Amino acid sequence: xxxxxxxxxxxxxxxxxxxxxxxxxxxxxxxxxxxxxxxxxxxxxxxxxxxxxxxxxxxxxxxxxxxxxxxxxxxxxxxxxxxxxxxxxxxxxxxxxxxxxxxxxxxxxx
Amino acid sequence: xxxxxxxxxxxxxxxxxxxxxxxxxxxxxxxxxxxxxxxxxxxxxxxxxxxxxxxxxxxxxxxxxxxxxxxxxxxxxxxxxxxxxxxxxxxxxxxxxxxxxxxxxxxxxxxx
Numbered sequence: 251x252x253x254x255x256x257x258x259x260x261x262x263x264x265x266x267x268x269x270x271x272x273x274x275x276x277x278x279x280x281x282x283x284x285x286x287x288x289x290x291x292x293x294x295x296x297x298x299x300x301x302x303x304x305x306x307x308x309x310x311x312x313x314x315x316x317x318x319x320x321x322x323x324x325x326x327x328x329x330x331x332x333x334x335x336x337x338x339x340x341x342x343x344x345x346x347x348x349x350x351x352x353x354x355x356x357x358x359x360x
Numbered sequence: 361x362x363x364x365x366x367x368x369x370x371x372x373x374x375x376x377x378x379x380x381x382x383x384x385x386x387x388x389x390x391x392x393x394x395x396x397x398x399x400x401x402x403x404x405x406x407x408x409x410x411x412x413x414x415x416x417x418x419x420x421x422x423x424x425x426x427x428x429x430x431x432x433x434x435x436x437x438x439x440x441x442x443x444x445x446x447x448x449x450x451x452x453x454x455x456x457x458x459x460x461x462x463x464x465x466x467x468x469x470x471x472x
Binding site: 254281283291292294337339341343344345346347349350351353 | 400455460461
């Protein structure tokens with residue numbers, strides 16, 4: 251079956267760096283997504299990794315290790331607007347059907 | 361605004377009634393996905409279309425749920441004989457490659 255595990259909640263200080271971890275088990279793995287979701291809004295795409303390594307996109311970076319079934323999302327120079335839920339999802343098959351984790355609620359405080 | 365629209369945004373219905381939701385994807389996107397999300401959970405996959413063909417359907421989806429994408433553009437999701445457990449946010453997403461999915465604002469269903 252499919253299983254995605256990520257912490258329920260994290261807190262961090264404005265201006266700091268935070269790393270949100272995700273472990274996954276999925277058959278037919280075809281990439282790892284990260285989405286941001288503010289309360290009451292739809293998810294917004296952040297990143298997609300299919301090869302091992304780190305991909306950087308502005309203040310956000312995403313890392314994947316396929317052999318370990320592990321990914322993380324790194325957020326730098328945290329801003330108050332980064333307070334949101336961060337969803338990890340593992341895609342399977344050619345349809346890229348994602349299995350989502352429950353999300354990590356990140357609270358950024360001054 | 362991602363360019364994906366959903367209608368209605370909110371729906372309140374009584375148990376046992378049928379409801380239909382509509383999704384208009386980004387025009388050049390051939391892939392369309394439906395999800396359901398409840399509070400404190402991530403989105404749960406329901407079904408997937410490539411153009412007008414329904415290629416994947418979650419095993420968790422009961423036969424009260426049906427979806428169509430008749431001309432490979434907009435899609436509808438119908439729930440028959442609604443139950444209180446169907447109360448959730450129903451999300452639609454579209455994609456060109458599958459790598460990056462753009463979500464609509466969702467339809468919040470409340471079954472009383």
